[in-house]
Amino acid sequence: MKRNINLISGILLISLVLAGCAKKQATKQEEIVKPELTAEQPVTPPAEEKKPEVKIDFSTVYFGFDSYSIEETSVSLLTEAAKLLRSYPQVAVRLEGHCDERGTTEYNLALGEKRSVAVRDYLVNLGVERSRLATVSFGKEKPADLGHNEISWAKNRRVEFVVEKK
Amino acid sequence: MKKTILFLLCFPLLAGCGVKREYVRMRDQLDYLETSQKKMETQMTLMDSLLRAQTDITYQLNAEMRTRWGSLNERMMSMDQQYEDQQSRTMTQALPLGASKPDSKGIAPPAPPDKPKDNGSKPDPKQLYDTAYLDITRGNYDLAISGFREFLKLYPSSSLADNSQYWIGEGYYAQKKYQEALAEFQKVLALYPHQDKAAAAYYKSGLCYKELGQTPGARESWQTLIKNFPRSPEAGLAQDRIKELP
Amino acid sequence: MNNKKNFKHIFTGLSFLFLTSLVAAQTDVYLKLSTSERRPIELVVTSIQAQGKIPQETVARVKEIVDVLSDDLAFSLYFQLTEPPDSDPGYGFKKGQVLAGSWQLLGAKMLLIPELRSDKKQDHLKVRIYDLGVGRDIFAKEIIVDHSRGQAHRICDQIIKALTGENGVASTKIAFCQKNGQHKELSLLDYDGYNLQKLTALNTINLSPDWSPDGGKLAFISFQRNRTEIYSLDMKAWKLQAISQVEGLNTSPAWSPDGKKMALTLSRDGNAEIYLYTLDSRSLQRLTNSWAIDCSPGWSPNGRELVFTSDRPGSPQIYLMDADGSNLRRLTYQGNYNTSPVWSPKGDKIAFVSRINGFFQICAMNVTGDGYVQLTYEGDNEDPSWSPDGLHLAFSSNRTGSSQLWLMHWEGSGQKAVTNLGGALMPAWSPFLPIP
Structure with a gap:
C-alpha cells in the first residue's frame, strides 16, 4: 500500500516537474503517511540503479579539504573516463559529489555540488556532451569510509560516477 | 605437314611462355600494389591513431587550460573580494570616526572641528551608530531614522556618514514611504557619490522609482549604476530589474 | 602584511572586549537583553x-x-x-x-x-x-x-x-533530524528534550528543518528522489507540499519573518546562489551572483536583510546583504571557515559555526561587526538555532561521542544535552507557539 502511494506520488512528482520545468517551480500536494510512533521499521535502502550489461568502470575522483578544483592526479583518470564516454555514446552518468564529515551540512551540500560540477565541466571540455552528465550532491550524508581520520576523510571527499543509461 | 603439326603443337607452349611472362609481371605488379596498399593501410592506422592521440591531447589541453584558467580566475576574484572586503572594512571600522574621507569632493558639509574627547555632551559615535542600526534590524524604523539623523548632525564627516544616510533611506523604504526614501537615497548619491554605499543607493533609488510608478526614473538609476559601478553586485541585480521593466 | 597586523590588533581588541563583557555578563545577564534594565x-x-x-x-x-x-x-x-x-x-x-x-x-x-x-x-x-x-x-x-x-x-x-511582559519559551518546541540507520527523519521535542514525536517516515535523508513564522509548517530538504529538494510539511493538515525541485541544488530553506517568502539556495544557474522565492506568486528572484558558493541564508527579524555564507574570499565567511541582494557587507574576518549563520530574533547578534583548531565551534558576534565570542569548546558543534526570545541557542554537538542536541544561554553558559538518541542534529527552535 505504502509502496503504491510512493509510486503514485513519484509519478505525480515527475509529471509535475515536467509540467513545471518552464516555470522552474513545481508545487504539489501529497498525503504524508503518518508514521507509527511505536515500531521502528527496518530501513530498506532506496532502490539501486540497474547495472548496465556493458560493464564500464569509472574511477572515483578525489579532492582536497574544502576544495573543488580538479587535482593534477585526477587528470589521467578523467581523460580515461572521457575516452570511455566518447566510445560508448549511449552511456549517461550521474556525477555524485560528496564531502568529508568536517564541515557544516548545508555548506557541504553546496561543496559537493561544486565538486560534481567541476568534474562535469572537465568532461565537457574533454568533448563529452553535457546532456549525458547529471550532477547531484550528497554533502556529507553518504561517506564511503566511516572512520574519523585523515585517511577516511580523504576517501570521502570525492565524486563518484554512477552509470544511469547504457 | 609434320612441321606444321609440330609448330601447332609448340605454339601453345610458346604462347604459354609469353602469357606466363605477362602473368608473372602482373603478379609482381599486384603484389606491389597489395604491399603498397598494406603499407598505406598501416600508415593510415598509424595516422589515425596519431590523430586520435592528438585529439585526446587537444581535449586534455583544452580541459586542462580551461580548468586552470577557471581556478586562476577564481583565485583572482577571491583576492579581489578579499581586497574589497578589507577596503570596505577599513572604511567602516578602522578609520578614526572623526576623519573625513579623501574623496568627498567638497560636496560634503564642511567638517566642524571635532572637539576631542568631549565625553560629557556627545555620545560615543560607534555606540550611537550601532544603536541606530540595531533599531533598523529590529524594525524600529522611526527610532533608527532619528538615531542616524543625530549621528549625521554630530559626526557629519565620519566615515560612517554615508552609511547613516543610506540607512535613513532604508528606514523609510521599509515603511513603504518611497518618496521620502528616494530623497534620502538621492542624498547618498549627492553627498557621497564615490563611497561604498553609492551602488546600493542607486539600486534602491531605482526600486523607489519603480514603486512610485516612475519607470523612466527607475531605468535611468539602474543604467547609471551599471555604467558607474559595472563590477558591483548591484549592477548585476540592476540588469535583471531592467529586463523586468515594462 | 599590513592586513595581518591590523587583524592582530583587532583580535586583541576583541578578546579584551570579550573578557570584559564576560565579567559584566555574570552579574547583568539580561540587563542588556531585556527592554527594561532588570537583574534576574x-x-x-x-x-x-x-x-x-x-x-x-x-x-x-x-x-x-x-x-x-x-x-x-x-x-x-x-x-x-x-x-x-x-x-x-x-x-x-x-x-x-x-x-x-x-x-x-x-x-x-x-x-x-x-x-x-x-x-x-x-x-x-x-x-x-x-x-x-x-x-x-x-x-x-x-x-x-x-x-x-x-x-x-x-x-x-x-x-x-x-x-x-515578555514571552517565555517554556512551551516552545524543537524540530530536528533524527538519525535512523542511513536515514534522517524529522522529529519534534519539547524545548527541554521531553515528549519525542516522529514527524516523517519518508525512508530517506531529510535535513535543515525551518519553521514558518506562525509555527504551522516546517520547510526542509528531502532526498526522496535521490537529490536535494525542498518540501513543506503542514503540521495541522498533515500535508506534504513540494516547494522547490529545480535542477541542481535545492537547499537551505529560510522562511521570511512575514511568512510570504522563502530564501533558498539553488544552483540552477550553474553555481550555488541565494534566491528569493515568493510563495503566493511562485516567482523567483536571484539575489547573489558570484562564481563562489553562496548558501545558508538567514533573515534579520525585520525581514529586510539576510545573513549568509559565501566562499567568495576563498574560504567560507559570513556576509550580510539587504533582502533584495544589494548592500553586500562581509561580517567575519576571524579564521578561515565560518558557516551556518543565524540572526538572533532580538536583532543584535549573529551566531554561526567556526572552525577553530580543527574543530567546529559555535561562535557569535554583534551584527555591527564587533563582540566576537566563542561559545563552545568541546568536540564539534554545529547547527545553531536561536530560541524565539533570543536568550538561548540550540545546537548539535558530538562531544559525548554521537551527535546530540544541546542547549545553552546566549553567552555560552548552562550547556546541557537534551537528547540521548541514536543521533540527533540540525535543531530548529520553534517560534512562540499559540497556546492550544
Whole structure:
C-alpha cells in the first residue's frame, strides 16, 4: 500500500516537474503517511540503479579539504573516463559529489555540488556532451569510509560516477 | 605437314611462355600494389591513431587550460573580494570616526572641528551608530531614522556618514514611504557619490522609482549604476530589474 | 602584511572586549537583553504547602510538576533560583504565614509557593509568587493537576509574561533530524528534550528543518528522489507540499519573518546562489551572483536583510546583504571557515559555526561587526538555532561521542544535552507557539 502511494506520488512528482520545468517551480500536494510512533521499521535502502550489461568502470575522483578544483592526479583518470564516454555514446552518468564529515551540512551540500560540477565541466571540455552528465550532491550524508581520520576523510571527499543509461 | 603439326603443337607452349611472362609481371605488379596498399593501410592506422592521440591531447589541453584558467580566475576574484572586503572594512571600522574621507569632493558639509574627547555632551559615535542600526534590524524604523539623523548632525564627516544616510533611506523604504526614501537615497548619491554605499543607493533609488510608478526614473538609476559601478553586485541585480521593466 | 597586523590588533581588541563583557555578563545577564534594565530575580521555590491531609504519594507526584516549573524558571534567565534548606520542610512559614526575614536571609527577593489541596479525586495546585519586598502575592494561578509537563511549561510562561511582559519559551518546541540507520527523519521535542514525536517516515535523508513564522509548517530538504529538494510539511493538515525541485541544488530553506517568502539556495544557474522565492506568486528572484558558493541564508527579524555564507574570499565567511541582494557587507574576518549563520530574533547578534583548531565551534558576534565570542569548546558543534526570545541557542554537538542536541544561554553558559538518541542534529527552535 505504502509502496503504491510512493509510486503514485513519484509519478505525480515527475509529471509535475515536467509540467513545471518552464516555470522552474513545481508545487504539489501529497498525503504524508503518518508514521507509527511505536515500531521502528527496518530501513530498506532506496532502490539501486540497474547495472548496465556493458560493464564500464569509472574511477572515483578525489579532492582536497574544502576544495573543488580538479587535482593534477585526477587528470589521467578523467581523460580515461572521457575516452570511455566518447566510445560508448549511449552511456549517461550521474556525477555524485560528496564531502568529508568536517564541515557544516548545508555548506557541504553546496561543496559537493561544486565538486560534481567541476568534474562535469572537465568532461565537457574533454568533448563529452553535457546532456549525458547529471550532477547531484550528497554533502556529507553518504561517506564511503566511516572512520574519523585523515585517511577516511580523504576517501570521502570525492565524486563518484554512477552509470544511469547504457 | 609434320612441321606444321609440330609448330601447332609448340605454339601453345610458346604462347604459354609469353602469357606466363605477362602473368608473372602482373603478379609482381599486384603484389606491389597489395604491399603498397598494406603499407598505406598501416600508415593510415598509424595516422589515425596519431590523430586520435592528438585529439585526446587537444581535449586534455583544452580541459586542462580551461580548468586552470577557471581556478586562476577564481583565485583572482577571491583576492579581489578579499581586497574589497578589507577596503570596505577599513572604511567602516578602522578609520578614526572623526576623519573625513579623501574623496568627498567638497560636496560634503564642511567638517566642524571635532572637539576631542568631549565625553560629557556627545555620545560615543560607534555606540550611537550601532544603536541606530540595531533599531533598523529590529524594525524600529522611526527610532533608527532619528538615531542616524543625530549621528549625521554630530559626526557629519565620519566615515560612517554615508552609511547613516543610506540607512535613513532604508528606514523609510521599509515603511513603504518611497518618496521620502528616494530623497534620502538621492542624498547618498549627492553627498557621497564615490563611497561604498553609492551602488546600493542607486539600486534602491531605482526600486523607489519603480514603486512610485516612475519607470523612466527607475531605468535611468539602474543604467547609471551599471555604467558607474559595472563590477558591483548591484549592477548585476540592476540588469535583471531592467529586463523586468515594462 | 599590513592586513595581518591590523587583524592582530583587532583580535586583541576583541578578546579584551570579550573578557570584559564576560565579567559584566555574570552579574547583568539580561540587563542588556531585556527592554527594561532588570537583574534576574532571586527566587526560592518553597516546599509544597499541603492544605489538609494529602497522601505523601500525591505530594511526591505534584512535586515532579513543580520541579519542571523550577527548571523552566531557572533556564529562562529571568530568575535566579536559590535552594531552600532541605532539612526543614516547614522553614520560613509560621501557621501558613511567610516569615519574610528567614527567606531574605537566603538572599531571596521572591518566593514561589506551591499550595496543594485535594477534593475527591482532583488535586488542585495553586502557584503563588510572593514578593518579599512588598509582602504580598504578585501572581497566583490555580490548576487541576493533570501531571503533564506541558502544564508546568504553561505556568512558567504565564509567570514570565506577568512579571516581565515578555514571552517565555517554556512551551516552545524543537524540530530536528533524527538519525535512523542511513536515514534522517524529522522529529519534534519539547524545548527541554521531553515528549519525542516522529514527524516523517519518508525512508530517506531529510535535513535543515525551518519553521514558518506562525509555527504551522516546517520547510526542509528531502532526498526522496535521490537529490536535494525542498518540501513543506503542514503540521495541522498533515500535508506534504513540494516547494522547490529545480535542477541542481535545492537547499537551505529560510522562511521570511512575514511568512510570504522563502530564501533558498539553488544552483540552477550553474553555481550555488541565494534566491528569493515568493510563495503566493511562485516567482523567483536571484539575489547573489558570484562564481563562489553562496548558501545558508538567514533573515534579520525585520525581514529586510539576510545573513549568509559565501566562499567568495576563498574560504567560507559570513556576509550580510539587504533582502533584495544589494548592500553586500562581509561580517567575519576571524579564521578561515565560518558557516551556518543565524540572526538572533532580538536583532543584535549573529551566531554561526567556526572552525577553530580543527574543530567546529559555535561562535557569535554583534551584527555591527564587533563582540566576537566563542561559545563552545568541546568536540564539534554545529547547527545553531536561536530560541524565539533570543536568550538561548540550540545546537548539535558530538562531544559525548554521537551527535546530540544541546542547549545553552546566549553567552555560552548552562550547556546541557537534551537528547540521548541514536543521533540527533540540525535543531530548529520553534517560534512562540499559540497556546492550544
